[in-house]
Amino acid sequence: xxxxxxxxxxxxxxxxxxxxxRAALQLAQSGYKTAVITKVFPTRSHxxxxxxxxTCAIASDDPNxxxxxxxYDTIKGSDYIGDQEAIEYMCQTGPEAVFELEHMGLPFSxxxxxxxxxxPFGGQSKEFGxxxxxxxxxxxxxxxxxxxxxxxxQGNLKNETTFLxxxxxxxxxKNADNAVVGVVAINIETGETVYVxxxxxxxxxxxxxxxxxxxxxxxxxxxxxxxxxxxAGFPVQDIEMWQFHPTGIHGAGTLVTEGCRGEGGYLVNKDxxxxxxxxxxxAKDLAGRDVxxxxxxxxxxxxxxxxxxxDHVYLKLDHLGEETLNAxxxxxxxxxxxxxxxxxxxxxxxxxxxxxxMMGGIPTNVNGQALTIDSEGNDQVIEGFYACGExxxxxxxxxxxxxxxxxxxxxxxxxxxxxxxxxxxxxxxELKDASEAEIEAAMAGLNxxxxxxxxxxxxxxxxxxxxxxxxxxxxxxxxxxMQEGIAKLAALRPRIExxxxxxxxxxxxxxxxxxxxxxxxxxxxEATAITAEARTESRGAHARDDFQERDDExxxxxxxxxxxxxxxxxxxxxxxxxxxxxFQPKVRTY
Amino acid sequence: MLxxxxxxxxxEVDNEPYMQDFQIDTQGKDIMVLDVLEKLKxxxxxxxxxxxxxxxxxxxxxxxxxxxxxxACVTPLSEAVKNNKLVIRPLPGLPVIRDLVIDMSQFxxxxxxxxxxxxxxxxxxxIERLQSPExxxxxxxxxxxxxxxxxxxxxxxxxxxxxKFIGPSGLLQAxxxxxxxxxxxxxxxxxxxxxxxxxxxxxxxxxxxQVCPKGLNPTKAIGHIRNMLIRSxx
Numbered sequence: 001x002x003x004x005x006x007x008x009x010x011x012x013x014x015x016x017x018x019x020x021x022r023a024a025l026q027l028a029q030s031g032y033k034t035a036v037i038t039k040v041f042p043t044r045s046h047x048x049x050x051x052x053x054x055t056c057a058i059a060s061d062d063p064n065x066x067x068x069x070x071x072y073d074t075i076k077g078s079d080y081i082g083d084q085e086a087i088e089y090m091c092q093t094g095p096e097a098v099f100e101l102e103h104m105g106l107p108f109s110x111x112x113x114x115x116x117x118x119x120p121f122g123g124q125s126k127e128f129g130x131x132x133x134x135x136x137x138x139x140x141x142x143x144x145x146x147x148x149x150x151x152x153x154q155g156n157l158k159n160e161t162t163f164l165x166x167x168x169x170x171x172x173x174k175n176a177d178n179a180v181v182g183v184v185a186i187n188i189e190t191g192e193t194v195y196v197x198x199x200x201x202x203x204x205x206x207x208x209x210x211x212x213x214x215x216x217x218x219x220x221x222x223x224x225x226x227x228x229x230x231x232a233g234f235p236v237q238d239i240e241m242w243q244f245h246p247t248g249i250h251g252a253g254t255l256v257t258e259g260c261r262g263e264g265g266y267l268v269n270k271d272x273x274x275x276x277x278x279x280x281x282x283a284k285d286l287a288g289r290d291v292x293x294x295x296x297x298x299x300x301x302x303x304x305x306x307x308x309x310x311d312h313v314y315l316k317l318d319h320l321g322e323e324t325l326n327a328x329x330x331x332x333x334x335x336x337x338x339x340x341x342x343x344x345x346x347x348x349x350x351x352x353x354x355x356x357x358m359m360g361g362i363p364t365n366v367n368g369q370a371l372t373i374d375s376e377g378n379d380q381v382i383e384g385f386y387a388c389g390e391x392x393x394x395x396x397x398x399x400x401x402x403x404x405x406x407x408x409x410x411x412x413x414x415x416x417x418x419x420x421x422x423x424x425x426x427x428x429x430e431l432k433d434a435s436e437a438e439i440e441a442a443m444a445g446l447n448x449x450x451x452x453x454x455x456x457x458x459x460x461x462x463x464x465x466x467x468x469x470x471x472x473x474x475x476x477x478x479x480x481x482m483q484e485g486i487a488k489l490a491a492l493r494p495r496i497e498x499x500x501x502x503x504x505x506x507x508x509x510x511x512x513x514x515x516x517x518x519x520x521x522x523x524x525x526e527a528t529a530i531t532a533e534a535r536t537e538s539r540g541a542h543a544r545d546d547f548q549e550r551d552d553e554x555x556x557x558x559x560x561x562x563x564x565x566x567x568x569x570x571x572x573x574x575x576x577x578x579x580x581x582x583f584q585p586k587v588r589t590y
Numbered sequence: 591m592l593x594x595x596x597x598x599x600x601x602e603v604d605n606e607p608y609m610q611d612f613q614i615d616t617q618g619k620d621i622m623v624l625d626v627l628e629k630l631k632x633x634x635x636x637x638x639x640x641x642x643x644x645x646x647x648x649x650x651x652x653x654x655x656x657x658x659x660x661x662a663c664v665t666p667l668s669e670a671v672k673n674n675k676l677v678i679r680p681l682p683g684l685p686v687i688r689d690l691v692i693d694m695s696q697f698x699x700x701x702x703x704x705x706x707x708x709x710x711x712x713x714x715x716x717i718e719r720l721q722s723p724e725x726x727x728x729x730x731x732x733x734x735x736x737x738x739x740x741x742x743x744x745x746x747x748x749x750x751x752x753x754k755f756i757g758p759s760g761l762l763q764a765x766x767x768x769x770x771x772x773x774x775x776x777x778x779x780x781x782x783x784x785x786x787x788x789x790x791x792x793x794x795x796x797x798x799x800q801v802c803p804k805g806l807n808p809t810k811a812i813g814h815i816r817n818m819l820i821r822s823x824x
């Protein structure tokens with residue numbers, strides 16, 4: 001018997017970051033009974049760490065800017081496996097969503113005209129790549145994510161959203177029709193396990209950068225939503241596509257915004273050479289992130305890295321002057337002084353490509369409805385289940401995300417999911433109740449963990465997992481290495497399933513949470529590994545030594561990982577635009 | 591070996607809190623206090639603390655480190671170790687849930703009391719509301735607050751009246767909205783603060799300024815609110 005309490009809502013949103021709180025805001029305003037389950041107090045979510053800004057054609061820096069140019073850049077940046085319908089929706093709706101945030105109080109930096117300040121970011125152009133560098137990233141100094149997240153939390157307070165703060169969702173509850181009817185969750189403070197029942201369950205659980213040893217991501221980025229979806233038997237899409245941000249601080253992994261290069265900073269090797277001029281003669285340091293990250297790794301591999309071990313390069317900012325740095329990049333000064341012991345006013349920051357963003361995720365349509373693929377290869381909506389933000393793959397980022405597009409993605413699709421669910425709730429959602437056995441099924445993993453006796457510690461197993469991913473599935477990948485990595489992961493699975501729980505108490509038991517997070521990390525890592533090995537080409541962030549070319553004939557498509565049989569399938573990319581002819585794949589140069 | 595003394599309390603096991611001593615080999619490296627806690631937790635899974643971003647922007651790991659409130663993730667040992675000893679306690683003045691985890695309900699309640707959101711009931715334009723760089727500059731030093739509670743839990747006035755005195759963090763945010771050229775609720779906001787406790791329990795002790803990990807100055811913001819209250823009363 002699933003002898004636990006039930007709490008019922010119209011909609012439950014798992015995750016209190018940017019996309020979850022944007023969806024929650026929409027639903028709270030509609031009056032539907034909405035709850036946000038969040039494992040940390042909402043303003044501690046990883047959105048808070050976004051620095052440089054939110055890219056959107058609001059025509060402030062350039063009064064003639066067009067959202068269509070932003071759309072073109074995003075499609076090119078995705079290396080043509082971003083869904084064009086979704087990218088069109090994001091770029092077109094973006095200005096409205098950004099102005100809403102401003103009206104809500106977001107303290108954007110300003111131009112002399114009093115408009116929102118926009119800075120140049122990588123991969124941005126005017127006139128469909130023909131008009132030179134654009135400045136399209138709306139910024140609140142270099143703390144845009146912080147400003148955005150706090151503003152959204154404040155908006156939710158104003159609209160009296162119910163927050164289940166410091167609650168952790170354990171697993172999905174499915175009914176007899178394979179529809180999602182809520183989650184089993186733990187109240188971390190008390191240890192109580194509750195069935196949180198909902199007509200609409202939205203996963204806004206963020207990324208999983210902690211599968212790698214070196215990451216810009218917070219400790220909490222453990223792919224909980226992806227882990228739960230895979231355990232429930234639902235597929236994930238393009239999960240092999242991981243973005244390595246060019247500028248993580250060497251050693252610490254903390255992020256240094258692309259805005260540094262947008263403001264005029266650049267990378268140099270040990271000879272002081274501005275090497276990006278060789279790799280991307282036009283865009284230079286503002287080429288796509290995948291291009292810059294690979295160039296950096298090549299410099300290091302070819303012996304031109306900096307430092308005693310030649311294992312990083314330098315980001316030079318001192319030529320911008322103290323005044324500019326204080327005004328535009330104050331947070332970076334603070335981070336560099338703290339974590340690199342380097343004062344950017346006087347000396348360069350040691351940086352190295354660092355795992356940053358999960359382009360893949362739960363496949364959805366533009367309404368946030370989660371999808372699976374039937375045996376004939378057709379999309380099927382999973383009733384009751386939605387996803388948005390980094391956990392989702394809608395897909396606007398394809399094989400490589402452009403800087404500043406993650407914040408736009410999370411507000412646009414958080415909002416779209418909320419609006420669509422509101423409409424569905426108004427029309428009436430009928431889902432069968434879960435049986436006791438079905439609720440019990442969602443508790444199986446937790447029960448097993450609670451009863452574990454032997455087993456190894458979560459910390460040991462996590463470190464091992466992260467090392468495998470770092471060594472075998474990094475910036476450059478090769479088939480035989482990846483097969484070795486997959487074998488190592490297969491050997492690791494039973495050990496992680498048998499992880500020890502060294503603390504069995506109820507009150508604020510973070511060891512229990514960390515063990516559950518580790519299991520989620522593992523699901524993401526395994527899906528990444530198997531899919532990366534299967535995609536026999538190089539595209540966007542997925543760069544293979546043994547298949548160095550993009551293969552449009554076979555791989556101009558999404559990968560879909562089915563957890564049951566651990567099979568990799570394919571799904572067509574959407575090439576339909578409402579407003580113009582779609583963009584056809586071309587060779588991608590910067 | 592570094593000596594580390596940590597406040598421990600598990601309500602299910604302990605009748606009262608105690609200090610537990612650990613030893614850790616940091617190999618002479620100037621790592622962060624959070625790194626020390628992570629290493630100790632790998633050995634003792636019952637040790638409990640909050641953490642998230644590990645770069646000083648999320649505000650999860652506020653704690654009392656060798657007598658001073660701060661964020662564990664951006665406090666290097668070189669700033670915190672005295673006589674080869676590191677002492678870690680929960681933030682003072684609020685109830686302890688377990689070990690270094692405090693119950694922040696009262697802190698959040700004070701934040702909510704100041705209506706921490708923009709109020710402007712005039713119809714919004716089709717684009718953003720305009721704001722000059724000078725007007726926007728007034729928000730610098732205010733909006734960056736990360737709600738870590740280091741300041742309010744360092745404030746004797748907040749310890750004494752956590753239910754009635756808004757505290758430095760909440761007041762900093764109150765002023766963030768009072769100072770925003772886009773907000774139109776100045777009178778309403780001031781009226782809500784106009785009582786003997788909400789603002790005027792600040793006695794200018796300035797512990798808040800000393801401990802703020804973001805280098806913000808709540809005392810100054812409180813001074814501005816006082817002036818606005820006095821002006822509106824005359």
